Amino acid sequence: MSFLSYLINGISLGSVYAIIALGYTMVYGIAKMLNFAHGDVIMVGGYAALTMMLSLNANPLVGVLVAIVVCTVLGITIEAVAYRPLRGAASPLAVLITAIGVSYFLQNMVLLIFGSNPKSFQSVVPLPDLKLAGGALTITAETIVTITSCIIIMVVLTTFINKTKTGQAMQAVSEDKGAAQLMGINVNKTIALTFAIGSGLAAVAGVLLCSSYPSLSPYTGSMPGIKAFVAAVFGGIGSIPGAMLGGILLGVIEILAKAYISSQLADAIVFAVLIVVLLVKPTGLLGKPIQEKV
Amino acid sequence: MTGMKSKKKNFRSNIITYAMVIAAFVIMQILRSAGHISSLFEGLLVPICVYVILAVSLNLVVGISGELSLGHAGFMCVGAFASAFFTKCLQNTLTVSGVRFALAILIGAVVAAVLGILIGIPVLRLKGDYLAIVTLAFGEIIKNVINVFYVGRDINGIHISMKDKFSLGMEADGEMLLSGPQGITGIPKDSSFVVGFILILITLFIALNLINSRDGRAIKAIRDNRIAASSIGINITKYKLMAFTISAALAGMAGALYSHNLATLQASKFNFNTSILVLVFVVLGGIGNIRGSVIAAVILTALPELLRGLADYRMLIYAIVLIVMMLFNWAPKALEWRERYLGRFFKKSAKEGE
Numbered sequence: 001m002s003f004l005s006y007l008i009n010g011i012s013l014g015s016v017y018a019i020i021a022l023g024y025t026m027v028y029g030i031a032k033m034l035n036f037a038h039g040d041v042i043m044v045g046g047y048a049a050l051t052m053m054l055s056l057n058a059n060p061l062v063g064v065l066v067a068i069v070v071c072t073v074l075g076i077t078i079e080a081v082a083y084r085p086l087r088g089a090a091s092p093l094a095v096l097i098t099a100i101g102v103s104y105f106l107q108n109m110v111l112l113i114f115g116s117n118p119k120s121f122q123s124v125v126p127l128p129d130l131k132l133a134g135g136a137l138t139i140t141a142e143t144i145v146t147i148t149s150c151i152i153i154m155v156v157l158t159t160f161i162n163k164t165k166t167g168q169a170m171q172a173v174s175e176d177k178g179a180a181q182l183m184g185i186n187v188n189k190t191i192a193l194t195f196a197i198g199s200g201l202a203a204v205a206g207v208l209l210c211s212s213y214p215s216l217s218p219y220t221g222s223m224p225g226i227k228a229f230v231a232a233v234f235g236g237i238g239s240i241p242g243a244m245l246g247g248i249l250l251g252v253i254e255i256l257a258k259a260y261i262s263s264q265l266a267d268a269i270v271f272a273v274l275i276v277v278l279l280v281k282p283t284g285l286l287g288k289p290i291q292e293k294v
Numbered sequence: 295m296t297g298m299k300s301k302k303k304n305f306r307s308n309i310i311t312y313a314m315v316i317a318a319f320v321i322m323q324i325l326r327s328a329g330h331i332s333s334l335f336e337g338l339l340v341p342i343c344v345y346v347i348l349a350v351s352l353n354l355v356v357g358i359s360g361e362l363s364l365g366h367a368g369f370m371c372v373g374a375f376a377s378a379f380f381t382k383c384l385q386n387t388l389t390v391s392g393v394r395f396a397l398a399i400l401i402g403a404v405v406a407a408v409l410g411i412l413i414g415i416p417v418l419r420l421k422g423d424y425l426a427i428v429t430l431a432f433g434e435i436i437k438n439v440i441n442v443f444y445v446g447r448d449i450n451g452i453h454i455s456m457k458d459k460f461s462l463g464m465e466a467d468g469e470m471l472l473s474g475p476q477g478i479t480g481i482p483k484d485s486s487f488v489v490g491f492i493l494i495l496i497t498l499f500i501a502l503n504l505i506n507s508r509d510g511r512a513i514k515a516i517r518d519n520r521i522a523a524s525s526i527g528i529n530i531t532k533y534k535l536m537a538f539t540i541s542a543a544l545a546g547m548a549g550a551l552y553s554h555n556l557a558t559l560q561a562s563k564f565n566f567n568t569s570i571l572v573l574v575f576v577v578l579g580g581i582g583n584i585r586g587s588v589i590a591a592v593i594l595t596a597l598p599e600l601l602r603g604l605a606d607y608r609m610l611i612y613a614i615v616l617i618v619m620m621l622f623n624w625a626p627k628a629l630e631w632r633e634r635y636l637g638r639f640f641k642k643s644a645k646e647g648e
Contacts, residue, residue: 034423036570082617085625093362094624097577100570101620104613112606226430226566233427262456264475268438271431275416278428282420 005137006259007252012143012212014251015150019205020228021235021243022157023198029238030174030194033092036099037078038202039225040106045071045203046210046220047110050121060124067203075199076192078102083195084188103222110218118217121210142212149204154244157197161240170194174238227254230274236287245285301506308502311585315498318592319491326487338599340555343490344548345595347497349575349587351544354501356573357582358510359537360517361418362426365433366545366572371564372409373402373546374553375440378478381554382471383447385482395484399493399550406546407539409436414538418531433569440561445472477560478553485555493551494588497544501584504540513537578619 020042027035048070052063082102086095127141161167172180173190181187209224210216227250235246250270257269277285322339325331348370355363377398388394417428444455448468455461459473472478504510512533515523524530553559575594579586597615601608622628 085621085627088626089624091581093577094620097574098617098620101613101616108610108613264442265438268435271435274431275428278424279416282424
């Protein structure tokens with residue numbers, strides 16, 4: 001029974017990683033950049049929801065919606081101010097460092113506004129826990145909501161990308177920017193939209209993460225951000241099902257390692273698994289092999 | 295003829311780099327002896343030396359070898375712990391602090407180099423962002439693994455545990471050498487600005503000589519076009535591993551300097567943010583430009599301290615400065631604007647590493 005409950009916890013944590021990783025992977029697929037500020041957008045989402053719920057006594061659902069709006073606007077702004085001017089820069093490292101600058105900026109901005117003390121987050125899920133097998137197995141309502149949201153997001157996103165015109169445009173831009181532009185696709189708008197979706201997802205992930213692990217500080221986002229990045233690479237960066245698979249596997253490995261091996265070594269084990277996977281499959285589980293042209 | 299010319303140019307450029315470092319050192323020493331340096335800045339001198347060495351060493355991987363490494367703090371961590379552990383072990387046996395510290399630095403560098411080879415062999419098979427993420431992973435693993443080790447010493451010898459202090463089963467007079475997340479405590483303060491300066495000169499000597507050597511040209515050829523380089527018979531793995539290992543060894547050296555400047559050494563200090571900080575120095579100083587790395591490391595290490603007057607706003611301003619500098623230096627539009635209005639003042643000179 002305890003194994004089953006660990007497994008469910010793992011899938012729940014993995015679902016959060018998966019939602020964050022989707023944002024990473026979409027941005028990477030389309031803009032070919034590692035957006036290191038993505039983890040901090042999660043944290044901003046958490047603070048936005050918390051402020052709405054605590055200061056304005058808003059309904060948790062309103063809090064979540066506000067968080068999504070705040071993060072979406074934030075994502076678009078970051079892209080327009082910090083990343084777009086660097087498109088076409090001589091080195092891809094330039095935009096990476098700028099992303100790190102944005103990450104510092106967000107952390108310190110929140111630090112100034114809300115202070116460095118961790119805030120306790122109140123869960124946005126006002127439902128009772130689910131007890132199974134005569135109380136031997138308890139599944140928290142947060143877990144159920146997290147896993148359900150992850151599945152819904154996955155289905156909606158896949159449909160959006162494959163079935164709508166905008167989604168097709170995103171695929172085209174990620175394939176070849178120049179050619180996409182010649183086909184009449186507005187590249188700048190499409191990339192901005194990708195950032196908007198990714199950041200909106202980050203807000204959802206932030207709220208879900210803080211509901212399950214109710215402590216929020218300006219640095220809350222950085223470790224889940226790195227883990228989600230690992231998840232995205234694990235599954236094959238740029239691939240949406242890959243991000244999903246990578247996220248869930250990572251969450252399960254982390255929770256099982258914590259439970260059965262060592263809680264201090266859990267992170268090391270997660271990273272070690274990543275290394276082994278990449279050595280066997282150098283572009284991740286579901287990634288496309290890199291073609292080498294002479 | 296052109297070969298001779300470029301050789302001359304490299305030589306002159308290297309001399310300028312050395313002269314700059316030596317001049318900075320002499321000026322600082324004069325100011326220090328005259329008592330014009332605040333204690334705050336005095337405390338920054340060794341960290342500045344540490345970061346200069348780290349930036350130059352990372353530039354060998356990022357700029358010269360063209361691979362993005364996000365785990366440089368891991369090598370620094372290993373060097374720091376290996377050297378501090380050595381010093382702790384021999385603290386009472388070898389009392390000549392100069393000799394002991396020199397040996398400790400050497401051990402830090404060698405252990406980091408060995409780890410560099412061990413990590414480099416699998417990692418360098420990967421490419422681009424995948425390589426970056428694996429170096430990040432190794433950096434985190436190193437930090438986490440050091441965090442779970444407990445090592446103590448008593449009359450019966452050395453005890454090692456991965457659980458806690460008490461499972462070591464030491465005698466009452468036993469001494470803790472390494473205690474998990476608390477790390478190593480009571481390291482003698484052997485580091486000084488003079489040692490830091492000497493290590494910077496050694497680092498520059500190694501880095502600049504490597505870049506302008508036959509091996510260095512092979513490494514740069516691989517960076518510029520891997521397939522072309524391998525087609526003329528350059529051993530890709532060997533040269534990539536060479537750059538990676540030398541870089542790791544120098545980082546280990548910096549780690550030794552760093553650890554002997556602190557009373558307590560904790561593995562959690564060597565996290566992803568430290569690796570990123572060094573990468574920021576490299577990119578802002580100019581990828582492949584060794585002199586740029588030195589300058590960027592000095593300015594950016596001192597900057598947060600110089601901004602201390604701004605209290606809570608300093609890291610925010612640091613972040614804004616970082617973003618603005620990146621946009622100003624790299625954005626194609628900004629470069630165009632600079633070309634037009636600032637003309638010759640900011641003309642991009644040919645990169646030193648090329």
